[in-house]
Amino acid sequence: MTDDLRFETLDLHAEGASDDPRVRGWLDAIMRGFLQGRPTDAFREKWLLVARADDAVNRGVWDATAPGMAGAVPVATFAHLTKTLNTGAASVPAWMITDVTVAPTHRRRGLMRRLMTENLEAAVAADVPLAVLTASEGAIYQRFGFAPATREARLRVDTSSRFRLRERPHDGGRVVMADPGSSWPALATVNARHHEVTRGALGRPAYYGEWLRGYDWEEQSEDRRLRLGVRLGPDGEPDGYVAYTVKEEGDSAEVKVHDFVTATGTAHLDLWQFLADIDLAEVVVGPAPASDPLVHALVDHRVRRVTSVPDHLWVRILDVPRSLEARPWFADGTLVLEVSDPLGHADGAVRVTASGGRASVVPTADEPDVTLDVETLGALYLGDVAVDLMARAGRVAGTDEALGRFAALADGSPSPHCNTHF
Ligand SMILES: CC(C)(COP(=O)(O)OP(=O)(O)OC[C@H]1O[C@@H](n2cnc3c(N)ncnc32)[C@H](O)[C@@H]1OP(=O)(O)O)[C@@H](O)C(=O)NCCC(=O)NCCS
Numbered sequence: 001m002t003d004d005l006r007f008e009t010l011d012l013h014a015e016g017a018s019d020d021p022r023v024r025g026w027l028d029a030i031m032r033g034f035l036q037g038r039p040t041d042a043f044r045e046k047w048l049l050v051a052r053a054d055d056a057v058n059r060g061v062w063d064a065t066a067p068g069m070a071g072a073v074p075v076a077t078f079a080h081l082t083k084t085l086n087t088g089a090a091s092v093p094a095w096m097i098t099d100v101t102v103a104p105t106h107r108r109r110g111l112m113r114r115l116m117t118e119n120l121e122a123a124v125a126a127d128v129p130l131a132v133l134t135a136s137e138g139a140i141y142q143r144f145g146f147a148p149a150t151r152e153a154r155l156r157v158d159t160s161s162r163f164r165l166r167e168r169p170h171d172g173g174r175v176v177m178a179d180p181g182s183s184w185p186a187l188a189t190v191n192a193r194h195h196e197v198t199r200g201a202l203g204r205p206a207y208y209g210e211w212l213r214g215y216d217w218e219e220q221s222e223d224r225r226l227r228l229g230v231r232l233g234p235d236g237e238p239d240g241y242v243a244y245t246v247k248e249e250g251d252s253a254e255v256k257v258h259d260f261v262t263a264t265g266t267a268h269l270d271l272w273q274f275l276a277d278i279d280l281a282e283v284v285v286g287p288a289p290a291s292d293p294l295v296h297a298l299v300d301h302r303v304r305r306v307t308s309v310p311d312h313l314w315v316r317i318l319d320v321p322r323s324l325e326a327r328p329w330f331a332d333g334t335l336v337l338e339v340s341d342p343l344g345h346a347d348g349a350v351r352v353t354a355s356g357g358r359a360s361v362v363p364t365a366d367e368p369d370v371t372l373d374v375e376t377l378g379a380l381y382l383g384d385v386a387v388d389l390m391a392r393a394g395r396v397a398g399t400d401e402a403l404g405r406f407a408a409l410a411d412g413s414p415s416p417h418c419n420t421h422f
Contacts, residue, residue: 033101083203200416240267257286
């Protein structure tokens with residue numbers, strides 16, 4: 001690495017930030033990194049608005065030797081913001097890492113490693129117990145202690161007359177069609193309720209609000225195709241919504257779901273019935289929880305085809321006692337876990353003493369019952385993977401008795417679902 005590289009953090013709250021060439025350059029760099037077009041002025045203003053609302057911290061690396069305009073565009077970008085993660089038992093601060101890009105001219109020189117290492121140190125200094133990210137590739141972030149902790153299914157559902165839900169009790173709620181321009185308060189209510197009841201749910205960055213009010217971040221213009229169905233529960237309060245577009249495909253049409261958020265099982269199924277009831281369209285594609293009640297609610301479950309189940313939220317435990325005390329435990333008992341961490345943050349042994357669904361977790365010098373690395377601890381954290389599976393993968397070590405005890409303590413429903421993309 002040369003001395004000509006400058007690592008700097010932008011002050012997005014500064015007056016005149018939108019005209020600062022480095023701010024403009026930073027935005028240009030992430031658009032380039034994620035293969036999008038150059039931002040318009042209106043897009044930049046919107047981006048600044050949401051980045052400020054989230055208190056995002058945007059860091060970049062500038063190459064002082066780059067000529068002319070290129071000098072204002074960083075060769076690497078990195079950002080974080082802090083929201084909350086529902087662990088299944090509590091809501092904890094989560095350090096959300098995003099906008100990680102390195103220019104093709106500067107890749108594989110250790111820029112991302114330095115930005116990541118320093119950033120995780122900042123998270124520890126800020127007393128945030130865990131970090132999360134989503135990854136565009138599968139082999140980059142393990143070395144920093146992250147592991148896939150939730151998955152999200154991609155569905156293709158036949159909504160012709162073959163789509164039928166089984167008889168089920170109904171609660172008197174109903175679905176209404178809504179206008180993206182004015183429905184944001186209802187959608188925000190649903191997001192908050194969903195976060196409260198869903199293990200793996202993450203507080204949403206502010207750009208969701210702009211998008212669900214009808215701004216298309218990809219096209220950098222008003223989204224005139226976005227439609228909304230909102231479910232009102234028996235008390236008249238919104239408890240679910242689906243945001244979708246419809247595309248004509250020859251004689252038929254395909255419904256594409258962009259966002260599907262519910263706080264109750266009834267809302268989930270009612271919104272599926274609503275999607276199936278859209279005339280002229282016989283296919284619905286879109287995301288779904290990896291563990292989806294729809295499968296078991298259908299008369300013919302084969303109308304619902306899973307096209308893929310990619311990993312979604314990656315978790316990196318930084319503070320082991322705080323993170324483990326915040327998650328649910330499913331049996332009473334005690335166990336010593338020894339965690340190894342290449343970056344040192346989570347290194348050491350802790351005694352977990354669980355009782356009544358929660359645990360106290362304290363550092364200990366006692367002999368460990370079970371050993372694992374921080375990456376594996378992240379994978380197990382939200383319950384998407386069972387201890388036994390990780391043990392059979394050679395990722396958790398201990399006697400059969402100790403592994404059985406760990407499984408009894410740590411494994412339990414509900415399975416996690418994170419539908420926030422960042
Ligand atoms: C992925 C990316 C950020 C890596 O940046 P970089 O500065 O080249 O990475 P570094 O040189 O710091 O490499 C750090 C480590 O990650 C490894 N690594 C980097 N990119 C990798 C990849 N695509 N696959 C596997 N390993 C990778 C390096 O080998 C290195 O390993 P080591 O330190 O253990 O030897 C960069 O290639 C990029 O901008 N890609 C496009 C955008 C993207 O995918 N962003 C991630 C989405 S969140």
